[in-house]
Amino acid sequence: MKKHLIQAVAIVLLLGLAPLANAAGIRNGVVKIGVLTDMSGVYSAIGGKGSVVAAKMAVADFGGKVLGKPIEVLSADHQNKPDIASAKARDWADTDHVDMIIDLLNSGCGLAVQKIGAEKKVIIINTGAGATALTNEQCSPYGIHYVYDTYALPKVAASSIVKHGGKTWFFLTADYAFGHSLEENTAAFVKADGGKILGQVLHPLSTSDFSSYLLQAQASKAKVIGLANAGGDFINAVKQAREFGIVKGGQTIAGLLVFLTDVKSLGLEAAQGMEFATAFYWDRNKASREWSKRYFAKTGAMPTMDQAGVYSGTMNYLKAIKAAGTDDPDAVMKAFRAMKINDFFAVNGHLRRDGTMVHDMFLVKVKKPSESKGPWDLLKIVRQVPGDQAFMPMSQGNCPLVKGKK
Amino acid sequence: MENSLNKKLLVVLLLIGLGAPFVVYPVFLMQLYCFALFACAFNLLLGYTGLLSFGHAAFFGGAAYITGYLVKNAGFTPEMGILAGTLAAAAMGFVFGILTIRRQGIYFAMITLALAQVVYFVALKAPFTGGEDGLQNVPRGKLLGLVNLGRTYHLAGKSLELNLYYFVFAIFCAGFWLLYRTINSPFGQVIKAIRENEPRAVSLGYRVERIKLLAFVISAALSGTAGATKTLVFQLASLTDVSWHTSGDVVLMTLLGGLGTVAGPVMGAFTVVSLQTGLSSIGSWVTVVIGAIFVICVLLFRRGFVGELSRIIKKVFEGDLPSEDSGRIQGRQEGKQAPGPGAASG
């Protein structure tokens, strides 16, 4: 066996020295985009099949070809499990030669896949995951954090809530990277604005019964119950808070990451008056309405900021390939960083060295049932916050790529 | 005659294993080996000792976490990490064994399941496991401090992680050989005797509980080796490794391949992992397919691939059908000797 092993290794070593494929142009004659998302879990309504539709729309709108070569969209379900996500990403990179992976949704998966992307030189565009670690200690030269992060969301929303009298907070936090990061950042802003944190309780991802956590929140007498979770968990927590009469008792529920579909499934009756931060709302202007209506025709639902981000991310990735004249990841990233990103989704966007796509964020408020004119007329925009005020300045971050440059 | 045939077959298989990464995606192959070893270790308990553990994911995943932690944070070399994971799984197996070994049949299954659930919650809550995110970014390190296991060779447009592949293949072969020796040792004969007729083994003077405990610990330890190796392959230990679905999968692999056969679990593992990978695009239909295979196996195909095959071969060559009882799992000794509906099932 030993002999065989040595022989095999020798052959491989020889062949391994053969020059790699030419870097210019499209490698393998095709650009492959992988949409890796939660198809059936707590976040499936936020991304899921809608994200795949969005990516395919972007490819079709781009003309189906880039630099004369076809574009292919693959998709897979990571089931919110980092092991499945990273195995799939590895498989895509090694056997399918996927050039870019988008969506991710779920920070655990996002971090795992970004690591693989850095190792295998695959561009990772995170539209769904929120953890700031993606652009800080775990930043990658091939990682893009496209839509929102757990710094920008509370920066926009929490200070507004504190200013309106929500001085004392209690957190219900999803017990994984994203939840911890969201809670930590929110707490910092609340304290900076003169608020106080009275306590927190961690719950597992995908919890069906929040009653005992809510009782603790109720007993804390905090003015604001901050929900550092998302998707199905957020919806369940809000519904059960109503069941226990928490809002009637004078406490406010603050969702720290709320997607359009969450508001839709809670209903205006339950969600009205809630303020939160978002990167995108379909009814913001003409361009966003036009695109969203096309999306609606295909899926039967208005897009979330994640799904809109998948479209915009895919579209701008293809533009970057065109600008670079190759799909070589280093060249594409360079072109991406040089671009101004302005479309129906991103306002005043540009890609930073640490991977953050900085763009304007919006503070929105859920409409009262009486204000709503249609089934998807759910939010009104309170304020537009410029990107450099919403996102963490690079000087505060700790991305090694940035430090290396300075 | 059969022996020399087996030897030739083994050499051929070994050669195939050595050449396989040039044809098939190596990470997939390594995954196969890890689960095949896991299933073989499990088979020692289910197929040869007749005990159905529904909590073997605890050893597989527990070792995965411990190896991952030690390699990532304590600077262990990969082989030391795997050794530590194996020992930890053996220790866990000992604790589980002491709590469960006196029970049989469904009680044994349910208690192992519940104990494994405790391990699951520890993995979810303990500070060093990373909770839902899992233990990520485990380095592959250098074997004996010399050979870089993370090295990727580029060959005809493929990226091959050959160092790691041969390391994993060697571990699989060693584990398989160890189990094979165990089964064919006097100890192996005794555990089979216990499976067939425990009271008789007791009356022959065997200390049945101790022997079963030893089988349990060996099985747990090698399951741990499999889990530890998997951590290095995927550079990640996660909750999936300790979840009861993994326990269920390994039962299916063993059952499908053939209980109490040497090669069965390997074939079962290859089939199940290939199915899961091949069908991953159809989402949760995979669960349906796995469930359906379970049902079909239990209803119609209880001997599994290898069991049915060897039965057919025996039938053709010797005209002799082995009795229905061979390879059966233990369970009838539990509680009532003749279950009530037995008479009514005709």
Add this chain to the structure above:
Amino acid sequence: MNFFTRMVLAQMMLGLNNGAFYAILSLGLAVIFGQLNIINFAHGAFYMLGAFVALLGYTSLSVLPGLAGFHMNYWEALLIAPLVVGLLGMLIERTMIRHLYKLGNLYGLLLTFGIALIIQGLFTNYFNVSGTSYNAMPDILRGTVNLGFMRFPTYRLWSIIISLGVCLGTWLIVERTKLGSYLRAGTENADLVQAFGVNVPLMISLTYGFGVGLAAFAGVVAAPIYSVSPIMGEEMIITVFAVVVIGGMGSIMGAIITGLCLGMLEGLTKVIYPPAANTVIFFMMIVVLLVKPTGLFGKDQYGE
């Protein structure tokens, strides 16, 4: 009443709520085990199915021809879901489980495990695992009740009461009626009961149907509290297994009492040391196994 006592009482009430579900599910497992001598791994899946029958009956039946505008309300669901699921259970018993009685009871466990995967996989394909809310809660059960130490949702109070009622009713049927005496006799000696002219195979089918019907009933009761999700049974079943091991199989009253007590123990843990709340039942199980291996209410003959 000081703050801590109120907190404890409040969490105990919530625990009792969970405990009522544990009780009803472990009761079903005990009834099935008593007759069929198998552990029904698919119990959680049937619990989930019950909730889905209620949900789909409310939202989706109206698309069927002849049922336009029909929405099965909560009270109807309480009756219909257990019947539908019970019949499905009987079908499964007759076509599949029946063939395994001659083999060891582990095959029953494996078969029902496979069935659970099939049912769960099918529903995961079509429904979000984070749950769909069931909105058919009757108005009379909305709102909260003031219990002195807390405002408790009326529906949860109702769910505790109805679950306990069903548990006691089952106990009465099995222990105090003629039908129950056949059942118990069938457990002891099926041949003899058959010789007395009782149709034992039918009785066994009915028992299985009844057991899984109980699970479905619990599913309907749980639907308005938790979201209806394909994995709601999976989360429940393993805890219920631990409950069954602690209580010891074969005792109906044992299953009920253990379920309730463990639910409250869980609630209590949430006040004292929240991170352990998920595991306390399993630790309890280990302690019981060390002290009394047959379970708290188990008879020796079932254990060893």
